[in-house]
Amino acid sequence: MSLVMRSSDDPVVTGGTVKVLAAGALPWRVSGGDLEVLMIHRDKYDDWSWPKGKLDDGETVPQCAVREVREEVGLHITLGIPLPAIRYPVKAGQKIVYYWAAQVDGGRAVPDGHEVDSARWVSPAEARRWLTNPSDIDPLDVLESAYIDGRLATVPLIVLRHAKAKPRSSWTKEEGKRPLAATGKRQALEVAALLSAWEPQRVASSPWTRCIQTVSPYLKSRGLGVKLVPGLTEHEATRKPASVRKTIRKLMDKGVPQAVCTHRPVLPIVFDALAERLTGPLARFLPGRDPYLRPGAIVVIQQPMAKLRKPVSVEVFETFDD
CATH class of the missing domain: 3.40.50.1240 (Phosphoglycerate mutase-like)
Structure with a gap:
Protein backbone atom coordinates (compact mmCIF):
# COMPACT_ATOMS: atom_id res chain seq x y z
CA MET A 1 0.00 0.00 0.00
CA SER A 2 1.13 3.54 -0.68
CA LEU A 3 2.07 5.72 2.26
CA VAL A 4 -0.80 7.36 4.08
CA MET A 5 -0.36 10.38 6.32
CA ARG A 6 -3.37 12.50 7.20
CA SER A 7 -3.76 15.31 9.68
CA SER A 8 -7.09 13.82 10.78
CA ASP A 9 -5.66 10.60 12.18
CA ASP A 10 -4.47 9.65 15.65
CA PRO A 11 -1.06 7.91 15.40
CA VAL A 12 -2.20 5.52 18.12
CA VAL A 13 -4.97 4.37 15.80
CA THR A 14 -2.93 4.10 12.60
CA GLY A 15 0.34 2.82 14.10
CA GLY A 16 1.44 -0.69 14.89
CA THR A 17 0.63 -3.94 13.13
CA VAL A 18 -2.43 -3.90 10.89
CA LYS A 19 -3.85 -6.97 9.15
CA VAL A 20 -6.80 -5.45 7.30
CA LEU A 21 -6.91 -2.07 5.53
CA ALA A 22 -10.18 -0.55 4.43
CA ALA A 23 -11.53 2.81 3.35
CA GLY A 24 -14.86 4.51 2.99
CA ALA A 25 -16.72 7.78 3.20
CA LEU A 26 -19.50 9.56 5.01
CA PRO A 27 -21.64 10.99 2.20
CA TRP A 28 -23.36 14.18 3.31
CA ARG A 29 -25.83 16.72 1.99
CA VAL A 30 -27.87 19.67 3.18
CA SER A 31 -31.60 19.10 2.83
CA GLY A 32 -34.12 21.71 3.91
CA GLY A 33 -31.33 23.60 5.62
CA ASP A 34 -30.31 20.61 7.74
CA LEU A 35 -27.24 18.38 7.55
CA GLU A 36 -27.87 14.76 6.61
CA VAL A 37 -25.53 11.78 6.30
CA LEU A 38 -25.99 8.51 4.43
CA MET A 39 -26.00 5.27 6.42
CA ILE A 40 -26.05 1.73 5.06
CA HIS A 41 -27.41 -1.53 6.39
CA ARG A 42 -25.70 -4.84 5.66
CA ASP A 43 -27.99 -7.84 5.88
CA LYS A 44 -25.09 -10.27 6.37
CA TYR A 45 -24.03 -8.56 9.59
CA ASP A 46 -27.35 -6.87 10.45
CA ASP A 47 -25.50 -3.64 11.19
CA TRP A 48 -25.77 0.06 10.36
CA SER A 49 -22.54 1.73 9.31
CA TRP A 50 -20.88 3.84 6.60
CA PRO A 51 -20.04 2.75 3.06
CA LYS A 52 -16.61 1.12 3.19
CA GLY A 53 -14.60 -1.89 2.13
CA LYS A 54 -11.18 -3.51 1.88
CA LEU A 55 -8.51 -2.38 -0.55
CA ASP A 56 -8.13 -4.26 -3.82
CA ASP A 57 -4.63 -5.33 -4.85
CA GLY A 58 -2.61 -2.35 -6.05
CA GLU A 59 -5.27 0.13 -4.95
CA THR A 60 -4.58 3.24 -2.90
CA VAL A 61 -6.69 4.15 0.11
CA PRO A 62 -8.40 7.16 -1.57
CA GLN A 63 -9.25 5.09 -4.64
CA CYS A 64 -10.78 2.42 -2.41
CA ALA A 65 -13.01 4.93 -0.61
CA VAL A 66 -14.44 6.27 -3.87
CA ARG A 67 -14.92 2.83 -5.37
CA GLU A 68 -16.67 1.40 -2.32
CA VAL A 69 -19.24 4.19 -2.23
CA ARG A 70 -19.91 3.72 -5.93
CA GLU A 71 -20.24 -0.05 -5.63
CA GLU A 72 -22.31 -0.15 -2.43
CA VAL A 73 -24.77 2.70 -3.02
CA GLY A 74 -24.24 3.78 -6.64
CA LEU A 75 -23.03 7.29 -5.84
CA HIS A 76 -20.14 8.97 -7.63
CA ILE A 77 -18.19 11.00 -5.09
CA THR A 78 -15.05 13.05 -4.75
CA LEU A 79 -13.25 13.20 -1.44
CA GLY A 80 -13.56 16.13 0.92
CA ILE A 81 -11.90 16.55 4.29
CA PRO A 82 -10.31 13.47 5.84
CA LEU A 83 -12.14 12.15 8.90
CA PRO A 84 -10.59 10.18 11.77
CA ALA A 85 -9.56 6.65 10.92
CA ILE A 86 -10.98 4.00 13.22
CA ARG A 87 -9.41 0.75 14.43
CA TYR A 88 -10.99 -2.41 15.76
CA PRO A 89 -10.24 -6.14 15.99
CA VAL A 90 -11.51 -8.66 13.46
CA LYS A 91 -10.78 -12.37 13.05
CA ALA A 92 -7.63 -11.69 10.99
CA GLY A 93 -6.27 -9.17 13.52
CA GLN A 94 -6.40 -5.38 13.75
CA LYS A 95 -8.42 -3.55 11.09
CA ILE A 96 -8.13 0.14 10.17
CA VAL A 97 -10.73 2.02 8.17
CA TYR A 98 -9.80 5.40 6.66
CA TYR A 99 -12.74 7.75 6.17
CA TRP A 100 -13.46 10.95 4.27
CA ALA A 101 -16.38 13.34 4.08
CA ALA A 102 -18.01 13.38 0.64
CA GLN A 103 -20.57 16.00 -0.38
CA VAL A 104 -23.42 14.66 -2.50
CA ASP A 105 -25.28 17.28 -4.54
CA GLY A 106 -27.36 14.95 -6.67
CA GLY A 107 -27.97 11.33 -7.49
CA ARG A 108 -29.96 8.70 -5.66
CA ALA A 109 -28.43 6.19 -3.29
CA VAL A 110 -29.21 2.71 -4.61
CA PRO A 111 -28.07 -0.23 -2.44
CA ASP A 112 -26.22 -2.86 -4.44
CA GLY A 113 -28.52 -5.58 -3.08
CA HIS A 114 -25.55 -7.83 -2.44
CA GLU A 115 -23.64 -6.45 0.54
CA VAL A 116 -25.96 -3.52 1.21
CA ASP A 117 -29.72 -4.01 1.42
CA SER A 118 -30.75 -0.57 2.65
CA ALA A 119 -29.49 3.02 2.69
CA ARG A 120 -31.03 6.03 4.36
CA TRP A 121 -30.33 9.75 4.77
CA VAL A 122 -30.56 10.73 8.43
CA SER A 123 -29.59 13.56 10.74
CA PRO A 124 -26.36 13.22 12.74
CA ALA A 125 -28.42 12.66 15.87
CA GLU A 126 -30.33 9.79 14.23
CA ALA A 127 -27.08 8.32 12.93
CA ARG A 128 -25.66 8.18 16.43
CA ARG A 129 -28.67 6.18 17.58
CA TRP A 130 -28.51 3.75 14.65
CA LEU A 131 -24.77 3.10 14.34
CA THR A 132 -23.86 -0.42 15.42
CA ASN A 133 -20.13 0.13 15.98
CA PRO A 134 -19.55 2.90 18.57
CA SER A 135 -16.23 3.83 16.95
CA ASP A 136 -18.13 4.88 13.80
CA ILE A 137 -19.33 7.88 15.79
CA ASP A 138 -15.83 9.42 15.81
CA PRO A 139 -15.76 10.43 12.11
CA LEU A 140 -19.38 11.60 12.38
CA ASP A 141 -18.56 13.93 15.27
CA VAL A 142 -15.75 15.55 13.27
CA LEU A 143 -17.95 15.89 10.20
CA GLU A 144 -20.75 17.58 12.15
CA SER A 145 -18.31 19.92 13.91
CA ALA A 146 -16.78 20.91 10.57
CA TYR A 147 -20.25 21.66 9.20
CA ILE A 148 -21.11 23.86 12.15
CA ASP A 149 -17.82 25.75 11.77
CA GLY A 150 -18.18 26.24 8.00
CA ARG A 151 -15.26 23.89 7.26
CA LEU A 152 -17.05 20.95 5.67
CA ALA A 153 -17.57 22.14 2.08
Whole structure:
Protein backbone atom coordinates (compact mmCIF):
# COMPACT_ATOMS: atom_id res chain seq x y z
CA MET A 1 0.00 0.00 0.00
CA SER A 2 1.13 3.54 -0.68
CA LEU A 3 2.07 5.72 2.26
CA VAL A 4 -0.80 7.36 4.08
CA MET A 5 -0.36 10.38 6.32
CA ARG A 6 -3.37 12.50 7.20
CA SER A 7 -3.76 15.31 9.68
CA SER A 8 -7.09 13.82 10.78
CA ASP A 9 -5.66 10.60 12.18
CA ASP A 10 -4.47 9.65 15.65
CA PRO A 11 -1.06 7.91 15.40
CA VAL A 12 -2.20 5.52 18.12
CA VAL A 13 -4.97 4.37 15.80
CA THR A 14 -2.93 4.10 12.60
CA GLY A 15 0.34 2.82 14.10
CA GLY A 16 1.44 -0.69 14.89
CA THR A 17 0.63 -3.94 13.13
CA VAL A 18 -2.43 -3.90 10.89
CA LYS A 19 -3.85 -6.97 9.15
CA VAL A 20 -6.80 -5.45 7.30
CA LEU A 21 -6.91 -2.07 5.53
CA ALA A 22 -10.18 -0.55 4.43
CA ALA A 23 -11.53 2.81 3.35
CA GLY A 24 -14.86 4.51 2.99
CA ALA A 25 -16.72 7.78 3.20
CA LEU A 26 -19.50 9.56 5.01
CA PRO A 27 -21.64 10.99 2.20
CA TRP A 28 -23.36 14.18 3.31
CA ARG A 29 -25.83 16.72 1.99
CA VAL A 30 -27.87 19.67 3.18
CA SER A 31 -31.60 19.10 2.83
CA GLY A 32 -34.12 21.71 3.91
CA GLY A 33 -31.33 23.60 5.62
CA ASP A 34 -30.31 20.61 7.74
CA LEU A 35 -27.24 18.38 7.55
CA GLU A 36 -27.87 14.76 6.61
CA VAL A 37 -25.53 11.78 6.30
CA LEU A 38 -25.99 8.51 4.43
CA MET A 39 -26.00 5.27 6.42
CA ILE A 40 -26.05 1.73 5.06
CA HIS A 41 -27.41 -1.53 6.39
CA ARG A 42 -25.70 -4.84 5.66
CA ASP A 43 -27.99 -7.84 5.88
CA LYS A 44 -25.09 -10.27 6.37
CA TYR A 45 -24.03 -8.56 9.59
CA ASP A 46 -27.35 -6.87 10.45
CA ASP A 47 -25.50 -3.64 11.19
CA TRP A 48 -25.77 0.06 10.36
CA SER A 49 -22.54 1.73 9.31
CA TRP A 50 -20.88 3.84 6.60
CA PRO A 51 -20.04 2.75 3.06
CA LYS A 52 -16.61 1.12 3.19
CA GLY A 53 -14.60 -1.89 2.13
CA LYS A 54 -11.18 -3.51 1.88
CA LEU A 55 -8.51 -2.38 -0.55
CA ASP A 56 -8.13 -4.26 -3.82
CA ASP A 57 -4.63 -5.33 -4.85
CA GLY A 58 -2.61 -2.35 -6.05
CA GLU A 59 -5.27 0.13 -4.95
CA THR A 60 -4.58 3.24 -2.90
CA VAL A 61 -6.69 4.15 0.11
CA PRO A 62 -8.40 7.16 -1.57
CA GLN A 63 -9.25 5.09 -4.64
CA CYS A 64 -10.78 2.42 -2.41
CA ALA A 65 -13.01 4.93 -0.61
CA VAL A 66 -14.44 6.27 -3.87
CA ARG A 67 -14.92 2.83 -5.37
CA GLU A 68 -16.67 1.40 -2.32
CA VAL A 69 -19.24 4.19 -2.23
CA ARG A 70 -19.91 3.72 -5.93
CA GLU A 71 -20.24 -0.05 -5.63
CA GLU A 72 -22.31 -0.15 -2.43
CA VAL A 73 -24.77 2.70 -3.02
CA GLY A 74 -24.24 3.78 -6.64
CA LEU A 75 -23.03 7.29 -5.84
CA HIS A 76 -20.14 8.97 -7.63
CA ILE A 77 -18.19 11.00 -5.09
CA THR A 78 -15.05 13.05 -4.75
CA LEU A 79 -13.25 13.20 -1.44
CA GLY A 80 -13.56 16.13 0.92
CA ILE A 81 -11.90 16.55 4.29
CA PRO A 82 -10.31 13.47 5.84
CA LEU A 83 -12.14 12.15 8.90
CA PRO A 84 -10.59 10.18 11.77
CA ALA A 85 -9.56 6.65 10.92
CA ILE A 86 -10.98 4.00 13.22
CA ARG A 87 -9.41 0.75 14.43
CA TYR A 88 -10.99 -2.41 15.76
CA PRO A 89 -10.24 -6.14 15.99
CA VAL A 90 -11.51 -8.66 13.46
CA LYS A 91 -10.78 -12.37 13.05
CA ALA A 92 -7.63 -11.69 10.99
CA GLY A 93 -6.27 -9.17 13.52
CA GLN A 94 -6.40 -5.38 13.75
CA LYS A 95 -8.42 -3.55 11.09
CA ILE A 96 -8.13 0.14 10.17
CA VAL A 97 -10.73 2.02 8.17
CA TYR A 98 -9.80 5.40 6.66
CA TYR A 99 -12.74 7.75 6.17
CA TRP A 100 -13.46 10.95 4.27
CA ALA A 101 -16.38 13.34 4.08
CA ALA A 102 -18.01 13.38 0.64
CA GLN A 103 -20.57 16.00 -0.38
CA VAL A 104 -23.42 14.66 -2.50
CA ASP A 105 -25.28 17.28 -4.54
CA GLY A 106 -27.36 14.95 -6.67
CA GLY A 107 -27.97 11.33 -7.49
CA ARG A 108 -29.96 8.70 -5.66
CA ALA A 109 -28.43 6.19 -3.29
CA VAL A 110 -29.21 2.71 -4.61
CA PRO A 111 -28.07 -0.23 -2.44
CA ASP A 112 -26.22 -2.86 -4.44
CA GLY A 113 -28.52 -5.58 -3.08
CA HIS A 114 -25.55 -7.83 -2.44
CA GLU A 115 -23.64 -6.45 0.54
CA VAL A 116 -25.96 -3.52 1.21
CA ASP A 117 -29.72 -4.01 1.42
CA SER A 118 -30.75 -0.57 2.65
CA ALA A 119 -29.49 3.02 2.69
CA ARG A 120 -31.03 6.03 4.36
CA TRP A 121 -30.33 9.75 4.77
CA VAL A 122 -30.56 10.73 8.43
CA SER A 123 -29.59 13.56 10.74
CA PRO A 124 -26.36 13.22 12.74
CA ALA A 125 -28.42 12.66 15.87
CA GLU A 126 -30.33 9.79 14.23
CA ALA A 127 -27.08 8.32 12.93
CA ARG A 128 -25.66 8.18 16.43
CA ARG A 129 -28.67 6.18 17.58
CA TRP A 130 -28.51 3.75 14.65
CA LEU A 131 -24.77 3.10 14.34
CA THR A 132 -23.86 -0.42 15.42
CA ASN A 133 -20.13 0.13 15.98
CA PRO A 134 -19.55 2.90 18.57
CA SER A 135 -16.23 3.83 16.95
CA ASP A 136 -18.13 4.88 13.80
CA ILE A 137 -19.33 7.88 15.79
CA ASP A 138 -15.83 9.42 15.81
CA PRO A 139 -15.76 10.43 12.11
CA LEU A 140 -19.38 11.60 12.38
CA ASP A 141 -18.56 13.93 15.27
CA VAL A 142 -15.75 15.55 13.27
CA LEU A 143 -17.95 15.89 10.20
CA GLU A 144 -20.75 17.58 12.15
CA SER A 145 -18.31 19.92 13.91
CA ALA A 146 -16.78 20.91 10.57
CA TYR A 147 -20.25 21.66 9.20
CA ILE A 148 -21.11 23.86 12.15
CA ASP A 149 -17.82 25.75 11.77
CA GLY A 150 -18.18 26.24 8.00
CA ARG A 151 -15.26 23.89 7.26
CA LEU A 152 -17.05 20.95 5.67
CA ALA A 153 -17.57 22.14 2.08
CA THR A 154 -14.02 22.36 0.73
CA VAL A 155 -11.92 22.52 -2.42
CA PRO A 156 -8.60 20.64 -2.77
CA LEU A 157 -5.22 21.89 -3.88
CA ILE A 158 -2.98 18.96 -4.80
CA VAL A 159 0.79 19.35 -5.01
CA LEU A 160 2.48 16.65 -7.06
CA ARG A 161 6.12 15.72 -7.57
CA HIS A 162 6.66 14.37 -11.05
CA ALA A 163 7.06 10.62 -11.43
CA LYS A 164 10.42 8.87 -11.63
CA ALA A 165 12.55 10.31 -14.44
CA LYS A 166 15.54 8.92 -16.28
CA PRO A 167 18.73 9.50 -14.25
CA ARG A 168 20.50 12.82 -14.69
CA SER A 169 23.79 10.95 -14.98
CA SER A 170 22.66 9.15 -18.13
CA TRP A 171 21.00 12.14 -19.82
CA THR A 172 23.21 14.27 -22.06
CA LYS A 173 20.58 16.46 -23.71
CA GLU A 174 18.69 19.53 -22.48
CA GLU A 175 17.62 19.10 -18.84
CA GLY A 176 14.11 20.32 -19.50
CA LYS A 177 13.56 17.49 -21.96
CA ARG A 178 14.65 14.66 -19.64
CA PRO A 179 11.70 12.22 -19.75
CA LEU A 180 10.18 9.73 -17.38
CA ALA A 181 11.78 6.34 -16.87
CA ALA A 182 9.75 3.21 -17.51
CA THR A 183 8.80 3.10 -13.81
CA GLY A 184 7.77 6.76 -14.02
CA LYS A 185 5.42 6.06 -16.91
CA ARG A 186 3.71 3.38 -14.85
CA GLN A 187 3.58 5.74 -11.87
CA ALA A 188 1.92 8.39 -14.05
CA LEU A 189 -0.97 6.00 -14.66
CA GLU A 190 -1.35 5.46 -10.93
CA VAL A 191 -1.13 9.21 -10.37
CA ALA A 192 -4.06 9.64 -12.76
CA ALA A 193 -6.14 7.13 -10.78
CA LEU A 194 -5.15 8.75 -7.49
CA LEU A 195 -6.01 12.27 -8.66
CA SER A 196 -9.42 11.01 -9.75
CA ALA A 197 -10.40 10.65 -6.10
CA TRP A 198 -10.49 14.48 -5.93
CA GLU A 199 -11.06 15.29 -9.61
CA PRO A 200 -9.06 18.52 -9.94
CA GLN A 201 -10.64 20.67 -12.64
CA ARG A 202 -7.46 22.61 -13.40
CA VAL A 203 -3.86 21.46 -13.59
CA ALA A 204 -0.80 23.72 -13.53
CA SER A 205 2.63 22.32 -14.27
CA SER A 206 6.25 23.01 -14.92
CA PRO A 207 6.69 22.88 -18.71
CA TRP A 208 9.57 20.41 -18.45
CA THR A 209 8.94 17.06 -20.12
CA ARG A 210 8.89 14.86 -17.03
CA CYS A 211 6.19 16.96 -15.39
CA ILE A 212 4.02 17.05 -18.51
CA GLN A 213 4.35 13.29 -18.91
CA THR A 214 3.31 12.79 -15.28
CA VAL A 215 0.02 14.68 -15.56
CA SER A 216 -0.81 13.69 -19.15
CA PRO A 217 -2.70 10.47 -18.32
CA TYR A 218 -4.99 12.36 -15.94
CA LEU A 219 -5.50 15.22 -18.40
CA LYS A 220 -6.38 12.80 -21.20
CA SER A 221 -8.82 10.88 -19.00
CA ARG A 222 -10.67 14.10 -18.16
CA GLY A 223 -10.34 15.97 -21.43
CA LEU A 224 -8.48 18.80 -19.70
CA GLY A 225 -5.70 21.13 -20.78
CA VAL A 226 -2.74 22.16 -18.68
CA LYS A 227 -1.49 25.58 -17.63
CA LEU A 228 2.28 25.69 -18.11
CA VAL A 229 4.07 27.79 -15.48
CA PRO A 230 7.77 28.36 -16.35
CA GLY A 231 8.40 29.60 -12.80
CA LEU A 232 7.83 26.05 -11.51
CA THR A 233 10.92 24.66 -13.28
CA GLU A 234 14.06 23.95 -11.25
CA HIS A 235 16.04 26.70 -12.94
CA GLU A 236 13.46 29.45 -12.63
CA ALA A 237 12.56 28.56 -9.05
CA THR A 238 16.22 28.86 -8.06
CA ARG A 239 16.47 32.27 -9.69
CA LYS A 240 13.11 33.61 -8.52
CA PRO A 241 11.74 31.72 -5.50
CA ALA A 242 9.36 34.61 -4.78
CA SER A 243 7.64 33.83 -8.08
CA VAL A 244 6.93 30.28 -6.93
CA ARG A 245 5.38 31.54 -3.70
CA LYS A 246 3.24 33.99 -5.66
CA THR A 247 2.07 31.22 -7.98
CA ILE A 248 1.01 28.99 -5.07
CA ARG A 249 -0.83 31.84 -3.35
CA LYS A 250 -2.73 32.61 -6.54
CA LEU A 251 -3.68 28.97 -7.00
CA MET A 252 -4.96 28.78 -3.43
CA ASP A 253 -7.15 31.81 -4.05
CA LYS A 254 -8.87 30.33 -7.14
CA GLY A 255 -11.47 28.40 -5.17
CA VAL A 256 -11.62 25.40 -7.55
CA PRO A 257 -10.23 21.86 -7.27
CA GLN A 258 -6.78 21.92 -8.84
CA ALA A 259 -3.41 20.22 -8.98
CA VAL A 260 0.12 21.52 -9.54
CA CYS A 261 3.09 19.43 -10.68
CA THR A 262 6.69 20.42 -10.04
CA HIS A 263 10.19 19.16 -9.16
CA ARG A 264 11.89 18.05 -5.96
CA PRO A 265 14.13 21.18 -5.64
CA VAL A 266 11.04 23.39 -5.94
CA LEU A 267 9.00 21.60 -3.26
CA PRO A 268 10.49 23.36 -0.18
CA ILE A 269 9.51 26.72 -1.68
CA VAL A 270 6.02 25.43 -2.43
CA PHE A 271 5.62 24.09 1.10
CA ASP A 272 6.84 27.36 2.59
CA ALA A 273 4.08 29.14 0.68
CA LEU A 274 1.50 26.63 1.89
CA ALA A 275 2.73 26.92 5.49
CA GLU A 276 1.96 30.63 5.42
CA ARG A 277 -1.73 29.74 5.16
CA LEU A 278 -1.77 26.84 7.61
CA THR A 279 -2.76 27.36 11.22
CA GLY A 280 -1.81 25.58 14.43
CA PRO A 281 -0.19 22.17 14.10
CA LEU A 282 -1.20 21.57 10.47
CA ALA A 283 2.10 22.87 9.08
CA ARG A 284 3.98 19.98 10.70
CA PHE A 285 2.21 17.56 8.35
CA LEU A 286 3.90 19.15 5.36
CA PRO A 287 7.04 17.22 4.32
CA GLY A 288 10.00 19.05 5.82
CA ARG A 289 13.11 17.15 4.76
CA ASP A 290 14.76 16.33 1.45
CA PRO A 291 13.49 14.68 -0.77
CA TYR A 292 10.19 16.07 0.62
CA LEU A 293 8.12 13.79 -1.63
CA ARG A 294 9.07 10.62 -3.44
CA PRO A 295 8.50 10.55 -7.22
CA GLY A 296 4.80 10.51 -8.04
CA ALA A 297 3.70 11.39 -4.49
CA ILE A 298 1.10 14.03 -3.69
CA VAL A 299 0.10 16.40 -0.91
CA VAL A 300 -3.58 17.30 -0.63
CA ILE A 301 -4.64 20.53 1.05
CA GLN A 302 -8.35 21.11 1.69
CA GLN A 303 -9.62 24.69 1.92
CA PRO A 304 -13.15 25.66 3.03
CA MET A 305 -15.22 27.19 0.26
CA ALA A 306 -16.69 29.74 2.65
CA LYS A 307 -14.59 32.86 2.01
CA LEU A 308 -11.64 30.57 1.16
CA ARG A 309 -10.56 30.37 4.75
CA LYS A 310 -7.29 28.86 5.85
CA PRO A 311 -6.71 25.18 4.97
CA VAL A 312 -8.19 22.65 7.36
CA SER A 313 -6.37 19.42 6.48
CA VAL A 314 -3.17 18.00 5.03
CA GLU A 315 -2.72 14.54 3.48
CA VAL A 316 0.25 12.78 1.87
CA PHE A 317 0.02 9.77 -0.46
CA GLU A 318 2.71 7.90 -2.36
CA THR A 319 2.56 5.77 -5.47
CA PHE A 320 4.61 2.61 -5.87
CA ASP A 321 8.33 2.66 -6.68
CA ASP A 322 9.72 -0.49 -8.28
